[in-house]
Each structure stands twice: as C-alpha cells, then as structure tokens.
Amino acid sequence: MKKIINDVQNIVQDMLHGFYFEHSDRISYNKDYNIIYQKDLSEIEQDVVIISGGGSGHEPADIGYVGKGMLSAAVNGEIFTPPSPEQIVAAVRSVPKDKSILLIIKNFKADVESFLTAESLAKQEGRRIDHVIVHDDVSIEDDASFNKRRRGVAGTIFVHKILGAAALEGHSLQQLTDIGHFVIRNLHTLGVALSPATNPTQDNVSFTLQDNEVFYGVGIHGEKGYRKEILSSSEKLAIELMNKLKSIYRWKKGDKFAILINGLGATPLMEQYIFANDIRRLCELEGLDIRVVKVGTHLTSLDMQGASLSLLKIEDPLWEKWLKADVKVASW
Template identity: 30%
Template structure:
C-alpha cells in the first residue's frame, strides 16, 4: 500500500497552496477561494502571464510565480484542469491594463477552460492571447489527427522566455509570438521505471516488470505506445535522445537548451548521470549544451522516471532565458 503524507485528500490542494504561500511570504499571495497564487507585489504596466493546470506536477506551475516568470498560477485538482471560473479570476488578477498571455499545456480540459475564460475576459475589456505548449514527441502523429502532442516540460521554457519579454515591456502580441516560437521549437521525450500513485489510492496507475521501461509515458501517467527492455543510464538516455535529435535535425555547430527533468521520485544522483550522458552524446555530435537545468521541474506525483527536453537556442532566446528571475523554484 502506498502511503502519503496528507490530511484529508479533499483538502490536499488548498493546504499545499497555503503551505507554499506561507513558505514564500515575500514572493507569493494565496487567493484561496479560486485556488490561485499571485505575486505578492503585483507587477504594473506590463503584459500579464497566467498559467495553470492540474496539480501533481509541482513545482509547475505555482513554483514559477514571481519576477521574470508568471504573474498568476491557478491549480486544479490532481491531474484535473482548473475550472473556467478559476481561470477567469486568475486572468483578471494577472491583468494590469496591457493584456494577458495564457500559457496552456495541450490537454483537452485545460485548453477548453482557458479558452472559455479568455472569451469571457473580453467582456471585461481584457485582451488575451493563448500560447499552447505541445512538446511531447511521443504523441506526435503523422496525419496530425487527434488532440496533438501533449504539453510537458517545455512549459518551463515558455513561461521563462515569455516572462522575460513581458518584464522588458514587450507588447501582448510580441510576448505571445515569443512563447509560440519557443513552444514550436522545443521537444520532450519521457520514460518511467514505475508509475505514480494518486494520493489516497492504494495502487499505482500502472505496473511494470523489473525488466521493463515505459518509453513515451505522459505526465498524467498516460501509458506509452511501447515498453522496452530495461538497460543502464547511458542506454536509457540514448532512448530519449535518438528521437529528439532526429526530430529537431540537430547537428554540428548547433546550440541547445536542455532540461533533464525528474518525473517525481527520480533523485539527483540519477539525474546527474543522465545529464552526463546527454552532455557526452551531444558533445560527440558537435552540439553545444549552451544552457541546462537538471532537477524536478514538471513532475508526475511519485513517478520514477525522467524526461529530456531540447530546444535550439538563438541569440534572442538565450538572452530571454538568461534574464533575471526570482520565483520559489527558479532564481538567478
């Protein structure tokens, strides 16, 4: 039986949000009624940024509220979209008169509720733009059918570069264009050695044999199209990098931003071994890892797994990535 450190499962999200706000009193303010967090000191005269989605992916999204990233993050239940009303109130809170960019991972509920909120916001004379993040290479379809690629760890990149552009005073259209360009060029692949377990549940979302790996798993525990034999860290890293390098057509002289991301219970020793393999593999191909993150940024409860995100870097994206940021989960 999987045990969790919780009180009442129905109060898990509001209590966790309260704990995060109490732990960062100079950065965050909790709006308990609609379950969203804002900057403690709201920004003025800039494009607002709001994002959110189901809980269980922490530190995404609330951990990225602050100077240089989000103005507001709104939280749904575990792996469930926030309601349109929550998103509407969060969008209103993000607006300082220059419009709001809504950064949305590509899942049906999130897309629907953010679009509804954006339409209603227009009645309040709040202009909005949606930036859809759809980086999960495992859900690429040849015919473009279905809901399309899922949104995963590239969301961190989009929130960061949009946040930097907004701080510089870019217009609503300019911030949205930067976010869309980042989303269009970033791709992610994930694998899991074991599934996550919902708080209060006794069983994980799926089970794997000791010699099996779920290759292409989703951040909500969505099953992958294939299971592959377990191997060592270098081999697992290659499984993730091979399709990414082919998709992005990266080659000698290219520069990338790389995120080696824990899906929940993967600990730093493991992540750093993957990061080592990534640097060596790309270096041998003449590809420079110009910027990187290694750690838990977009998790899936306690899933034991890892994802790799790659995005080619040009001068503008590197500048926006390097711009100052101060949030609970990302600061430089």
Template identity: 40%
Template sequence: MKKFMNDIEDIVSNILEGLALAYPDIVRLIPNSYVITRKEFKNPNKVSIISGCGTGHEPAPNSYVGEGMLDAGVVGEVFTSPTPDQILKAIENVPTKNGVLLVLYNYTGDRINFRMALQAAQQLGVKIDFVVISDDIATEEISEDKMIKRGLAGGVLVTKIIGAKAEQNASLEELKEIGVRANKNTATIGIAANGTTIPTAGFKGFELDDFTVEYGVGAHGERGVRQEPIQTADVHVQEIMPKLIAKLDLKKGDKVALLVNGLGGTPQSEFFIVARKAILMLNDEGIILEKAFVGNYFTSIDMPGFSISLMKLDDEMAKLMQQRANTIGLKVV
C-alpha cells in the same frame, strides 16, 4: 497507499496554503481560490503571464510565479484542469492594462476550460491570447495527429522564454509569437519505471515489473507508446537524444537549452547521471549547451522516471534563457 497528507478533499488547498506561507516574500494565495500570484506587481504596465494545470505536477505551475516567469498560476484538482471560474479569477488578480497571455498544456480539458475563461475575460474587455505547450514527440511514433501531442516538461523552458521577454515590456503580440516559436523549437521524451499513485484513487495507474520501463509517458500517469526492457542510464539516453536532435534538426554550432526533469519518484543523483550522458552527446555533435536545468521541474506526483527536453535557441532566445529569474522553482542569476 502511504501519503503524508490530511483529508483527501483538502489536498489542493493544503498545498497552496503551504506554498504561500513558506514563501510570502515571493507569492500570495488569493483567498477562496486555487490561484497563486506574485506578492506584488512592480511593473503594472507589462503583459501578465498566467499558466495552469492540474495539481500533481509540482513545482509546476505555482512555483514558477515570480520575476522572470509567471505573474499567476492556477491549478485544478489532482490531474484535473483548472475550472474556467478559477482561471478567470487568476486573470482578475493580475494587471491587465496591456493584456494577458495564457500558457496552457495540450490536454483536452485544459484547452476547453482555458478557452472558456479567455472568452469570459474578453467580454470584460481584457486583451488576451494564449500559447499551447505541445513538446511531446514520443506520440509521433504512433500517430501524426498533432492534437495528441501532450504538453510536458519542455513547457517550463517555454515559460522561461515568455516570462523573460515579458519583463522587457514586450507586447501581447510579441509574446504570443515568441511563445509559439519556443514551443515549436522544443522537444521532450519521458520514460518511467512504474506508474504514479493518484491520491484520490489510492492506487497506481499502471504497474511494471522490475525489468520493464514505459517509454513515452505523459504527465498524468498515463501509459507511454510502448514498453521496453530496462537498460543502463546511458543506453536510455542514447535512445532518446538522437530523436530530440533529429526532431529539432540540430546541427553543429546550434545553441540549445537542456532540461533533465524528474517525474517525482527518482532521486536527484540519477538525474545527473542522465544529464552527464546527454551533455556528452551534445558535445560530440558540436551542439552548444547554452543552459542546463537538472531536477524536478514538472512531475507526475511520485512516478519514478525522467524526461529529457531540448530547446533550440536562436540568438534572441539564448539571451532570454540567460535572463534573470527569481521564482521558488527556478532561479537564474
């Protein structure tokens, strides 16, 4: 394994220290923690938005701390949920006057740990609620169990919607409602050319030959729902896009946001090839592309591959998607 890092025990703290040192105008690192918050809270009356997940999904979540998105981000060790104590520390370091909304991804550890932190915050008198990201639709091909629908890159779009509405001083109840609505109207499918190298393990979670891809991968290097032969970019997009469109029941004249996301080990140039075909297919269906994001937004360390996310936008969500955001990982001007 070849990685540009120091001691494996220091990987998370080194990442967070580097982030805070590089962007002191936007974020700060809470001492002795795995918590990143905004540098300053210019509107202490707004509901605070916190999201978290394991390390390895950079730029998520901490690079989305800033105007128009998160008030704080919290991480765990590599591909491991933040601990309840770390999540509670994030809650304690944001304004709580009008409440806190937690945005978490649908994995067992995250659900357990965030719920424990939520209960602890409630005991401290904090008004708090949560939204669970579950945009993965590939798993629906093998099971009807909604609990296995993983949270993937579409969570970035959901966070954008929630964060934008929070800037309008929406109530906790209003933010919960629009978060649930945004998640329900978001669908993602990912595809990978190989597994991811987990630094703490020193080897890939799985390996594929040069002629095979993994369809329906998750965000932690886990296998997808099946393997299939590698095809041209257009052929893979032609497989994925109709499923996303059908899942969201998109019709001519509907508005969408598109996220073409890298999984960590694929060059940016290939994302634009994927985006090209996805946008042409939307145009062919008469579906209106309101906003597109192309790049690494929710990765799986160094996994070569991509995911495509679509979010169906109503009029309110379309305006929120275009609203200003100024974070390290996502900017809308």
C-alpha cells in the same frame, strides 16, 4: 500506499497553504480559487501579465515559477484536473485593467477548453488577452499510426522563462504571442518512467511495470507510453531519447540548444545527474553547441520515478539571454 497527507479531499488546499507559508514574502494566495499570485500584483510594472496553471500533482509547476521574471499567477485545479474557467477568470480579474494578459496553456483537451472558455469570458469583459498552447511532447502512439501525442509537458518551463523575461523587458502582447509560437515550434520533449504515479484520490494506477522495466513516452498524468523494455543502464535511456529527438530536429554540428533534464517526481538528483552526464557525452559526439542546461525536478507526475528530456533549438540569441536572466521565483 503511504502518503504524508491528511484529508484526501483537501490535498491541493493543504499543499498551497504550505507553499504560501514558505514564500509569503514574495507571493499571495487566493484560497477561494486556488491561485498563487506574484505579490503586489496591482503594482506590477510590465505591460503584459502572464498566467498559467493546470492540474495539481506536477509541483513545482506551476506555482514554483510565480514571481518577477516568470509567471504573475498560477491557477491550480485538483490532482491531474485543470482549473475551472471560473478560477482562471478570477485570476484575470485580479490583474489591473490597464494590463494585457497572456495565457500559457498545456496541450491537454480539458486544459485547452477551460482556459479558452475563460479567455472568451475575459474578452467579453473588455480584457486584452491572448494565449499560446505548449505541445512539446513528441512521443508516439503505441500502434502503427505513429501519431505524435503533442501533449504539453516539461518544456513548458522554458516557455514560462523566456516569455516571462521578454515581458519584463516590455514586449507587447502580440510580440510575446509571436515569440511563444516560435519557441514552441523549436521545443520537443520525451520522457521515460521507471514506475507509475500513485494518485491518492484513486485506487489504481494507469499502467504497471515489472521491477526491471521502463516505459518510454509516458505522459505526466500517467498516460501509457509507446514501448516497454528491460532497464539496462542510464546510457541506454539517454540514447533512446536522443535518437528520437535527433530524428525530429535533424540537427547538424554547431547547432545551438538549451537542455532541460527533468525528474518526474521520485528520481534522486544523483540519478538525474548521471543521466545528464550521458546526455552531455551524446551531445559532444553529435557536435551540438549546448548553451543552457537545467537539471532538476521541474514538472512532475506526483511520485513517478523517471525523467524527461527537453531540447530547445535556439533560433534567436535572445532566447539564451532570457533563459539566463535573473528571476525571483521559488523553483528556477
């Protein structure tokens, strides 16, 4: 396993220092707590500051979305490990006390526990703080129960964008929380892997695939999917994911959607755009009105080869406006 790294124990710090080196004109970096901040956070004008984060290994999430119009801070844990409550509280304490704070949390047990513990501590210190939990993954367990996993995955980026733009317009903490819940109810994601992620801090991978196999429904930490099959074409992948999402939305012609096509870490843009073209054709066949399309590497699983498809049914025209709003971040 070849990696461009130095000491495996310093991977996250080295990565964050490198990111700061590129973007120091717009961000600040707290190396003691592994936090990337919007520069001049003490002078921020909006009433509500948005903080997110999670384990490292998913870049550009969440550091790539720190800046005016999206996140005010991203708190980074070790690879596939959420930040500690102490790290999150440190991010909260960096925010002026007259500001409210909204936490955007991905729905993994350890992440939820860490962020909610930090929220409780912040409330004890008198902070106005609330949260939303993103659970866009709708893959199913590989057994007869057909339980949806409901992990927080690539669709989280749409939540960052919409709530970031709404906060910039002056919406209150309660309004942003309500908007977040409404968006999340209409947001669903499915992914497919062509190869597992190789974690440099571990000696093994979480699943194996033959050279000609794909795995539907994998998670961003290497969680196993719901079905393996032989890879035949990009079109076949698109049909599988769209059919699963159609069974959830039960859409009708003319329904408005935003689409996020996301590379999982090692998927070339050429392949992402071929997949996007297949999704385009299926949307046309279904008569869907696609208002926003984003294609690229947005939330990864280290070097996993594969892609995810996120659909957001646009139930409020403001969502489209906020998704299209200008933003000053590294990776939108």
